Amino acid sequence: MAAKRPSNPLALAVLTLLHERPMHPYEISTTLKERRKEESIKLNYGSLYSVVESLQKRGLIEAQETTREGKRPERTVYTITDTGRTTMIEWLGELLGTPAKEYPQFEAALSLMPALPVDNVIRLLEQRLERLRAEYEYGSGLMRETAKMGLPRLFAIEHEYELALRAAEIEFVQNLLAELRSGTFDGVDMWRRMYELRAAGKSHEEIESTLADEFKEVHAWLTETNADDGG
Amino acid sequence: MAAKRPSNPLALAVLTLLHERPMHPYEISTTLKERRKEESIKLNYGSLYSVVESLQKRGLIEAQETTREGKRPERTVYTITDTGRTTMIEWLGELLGTPAKEYPQFEAALSLMPALPVDNVIRLLEQRLERLRAEYEYGSGLMRETAKMGLPRLFAIEHEYELALRAAEIEFVQNLLAELRSGTFDGVDMWRRMYELRAAGKSHEEIESTLADEFKEVHAWLTETNADDGG
DNA sequence: AGTGAATTACTCTGATTAGAGTATTAGTGT
DNA sequence: ACACTAATACTCTAATCAGAGTAATTCACT
Incomplete structure (x- = not known):
């Protein structure tokens, strides 16, 4: 059975951004960069897109619309679901409230x-x-x-x-x-x-x-x- | 082209142990546990065996002999190669001498x-x-x-x-x-x-x-x- | 108006990793 | 002598990740 949520903190970042407003993955990545969050959360395209897919599979986010300008690749805009919001709050709460074992x-x-x-x-x-x-x-x-x-x-x-x-x-x-x-x-x-x-x-x-x-x-x-x- | 060495620090632990003496993977895992190194280096069987395989492919370690007692699974004893020794020294040197970017x-x-x-x-x-x-x-x-x-x-x-x-x-x-x-x-x-x-x-x-x-x-x-x- | 660099927006592939699963033997107690 | 638990020694599969690659478009400059 699929776990309730992905383990990559990048997924949590995605949830918090979509909690602010709907975005497409590329916009998520640029927003994270603008806010310098990529210094604290490892961000790379491969992971971002697979993390988004995984969030969607678990029903934490939903594709809202797929637009395309000219012949550019499609942009899929995602929204957070109610489950997504709950999960985000829970997850962030755990990360803040419970020290995790790390391996520096x-x-x-x-x-x-x-x-x-x-x-x-x-x-x-x-x-x-x-x-x-x-x-x-x-x-x-x-x-x-x-x-x-x-x-x-x-x-x-x-x-x-x-x-x-x-x-x-x-x-x-x-x-x-x-x-x-x-x-x-x-x-x-x-x-x-x-x-x-x-x-x-x-x-x-x-x-x-x-x-x-x-x-x-x-x-x-x-x-x-x-x-x-x-x- | 394959990278010069794996990235998992567990592989470095394997190299240092084989630098002491030849061992089979299971012995490596028990030794790490005995010495409480698994508190600082994430250890699980899946990773251990794939890391060993990867070290072998890169020529940093070699299978020395494969023994079997009764019908137990085979034990493959590995030795470190000269390249392996050099790599170990280099790698450990880098980890000690250069702060790495981490994402707690x-x-x-x-x-x-x-x-x-x-x-x-x-x-x-x-x-x-x-x-x-x-x-x-x-x-x-x-x-x-x-x-x-x-x-x-x-x-x-x-x-x-x-x-x-x-x-x-x-x-x-x-x-x-x-x-x-x-x-x-x-x-x-x-x-x-x-x-x-x-x-x-x-x-x-x-x-x-x-x-x-x-x-x-x-x-x-x-x-x-x-x-x-x-x- | 044409060139090149930067930006936009992903896709693909190959590694790596985690964690459960398997099969045999040794030891312990009744 | 039998069951049960622990230890031995891996194997397998699905998920995850990293990083390079792609392809169109915009902008700045000549």
Whole structure:
């Protein structure tokens, strides 16, 4: 059975726009761009048209009329249905009211970090920090500008959120870097030792057992199949 | 032409594990679960097997042997190739060194916020705040526990990052809520007025023009087709 | 009046992904 | 010895997405 609604937030954007007034897909896309919503909601034509089709199939929107000017492609104007309105309110409510599990790429990268040598990672994090700062500057510059132009914060609040996240990431990376550099980060010694052994041409097994020896309690944790889940 | 590498971070996780030692897909999945990496990298069987296939097609990993015990399904053990190693190092380097554009759901929701009435949004944000705090407590509890068990921070740093982001979001939502409640948030007056007019049964056009009248500079910004892009 | 760039408005194809479904074996209790 | 649950190890299908491609029209400029 088809799910009650699509999962792509672009579909929610479509619903909110059609809630304002009927539009055709292309107008939806230009409106989203005008309002800079495509910076917060991934927009591309392929997805837009398939999302519109999927909304229609589920009865959340309806084709109102199909017009054509000259020999241009047809424009199909869509309206939101009552179910569509309800769904939009529900969905947006959920997104605002309930934190969703997300998988940021940097989180994935951090979780795999030990696959690169420490000094390498330090260099990369320095690079990241630089870029994060540049992005932060750029973003806050944009915000000041739009504020000066008289756009109420209401219509750009999502950018403030983005900046807040960036700021938090900057702080995090700064702290991490400091600890990696100073060597106070818990685990760097083991990490360095591992690459030392690898450089010395030891086999995976030799490295494993040497580390197991030199860092007993850690190794115990790493090799036990099931950590106690509590409860 | 096929891209140099898959885009799913799960594929990177596969590469790093095969970089440690050869494994079969199912073992990859259990290892990721054991190490709690599936909390940072979305893992499901369908994706895992197709990602493995895709890595093989691109020559980043190779099937080493196919064994079978009794009548159980075959286990295909894969090894990483030299190209695979290089790609892994490159890819992980990029993820660590370069901030990626992401589209968090909450950012999307914020950008569509005016589609719900103010008081509604306030209630929802209160709910979110509560849940965020609960998650934060839970997460930092887990971290303290694993620290006590002797796991070096190195192997759980991604969770610290997640917590840092959560903390930032908590602060952001707190501030936003305070401003919405006190009415000092730039744009709330217009926002409230809009729903007032809607409740009074005005048409979309009437609302538009009334708001245009009462909030001149804002409306100008909203209706101009092309904001000056500078340059 | 003719050229080229930009805009309008989609369509198509190939990847990717999610999630349920399948089939065998091992372990646990009665 | 039998049933039941968990674990092992994938397979399949439908949905979704991304990005390039297409084709007509308008506008700016010479």
